[in-house]
Amino acid sequence: MKTxxxxxxxxxxTAGLFAASLATASAGxxxxxxxxxxxxxxxxxxxxxxxxxxxxxxxxxxxTVSTVDSERAYLRTYTCPTCKLKFTTIMPGGxxxxxxxxxxxxxxxxxxxxxxxxx
Numbered sequence: 264m265k266t267x268x269x270x271x272x273x274x275x276x277t278a279g280l281f282a283a284s285l286a287t288a289s290a291g292x293x294x295x296x297x298x299x300x301x302x303x304x305x306x307x308x309x310x311x312x313x314x315x316x317x318x319x320x321x322x323x324x325x326x327t328v329s330t331v332d333s334e335r336a337y338l339r340t341y342t343c344p345t346c347k348l349k350f351t352t353i354m355p356g357g358x359x360x361x362x363x364x365x366x367x368x369x370x371x372x373x374x375x376x377x378x379x380x381x382x
Contacts, residue, residue: 296328298379301366304352307338307378315381322346322374341368341376350376 298317301307310316310331317328318341325345331337341350350368353375368376 297382299382301378301380304338304366307366307380308335310335310380317379317381318343318368318376319379320346320348320350320374320376322348322370322376337378341378343376348374348376350374 296315298315301310301316312331312333314331315328316331316337317326318337319326320343323343323346325343327341327344329337339352342348343350348370350370353367353369366378368378
């Protein structure tokens, strides 16, 4: 007696589609990281090597997320990869440009950027 292979093929196709839909349903953004503004140079210097930081450029509104390295270059300069502006740190109250209690970057032309650390 000859059997019809169609039901087996349909069952395999249905199982494959079901498995594919489960894999797609779990896709999407992972856990979101929350960042808190860094308010002082002392707070910025205390960030541990390997922790995540974000720098937001006020000129182009780009945000760069990176990790603290052993050289701690983020304490001196930041170059925005989007608009290519090069910023240096402003000490709070430094020449009237920085505001007390904030860690700010400036490019000398009035553009600023701000540092935040992952919570």
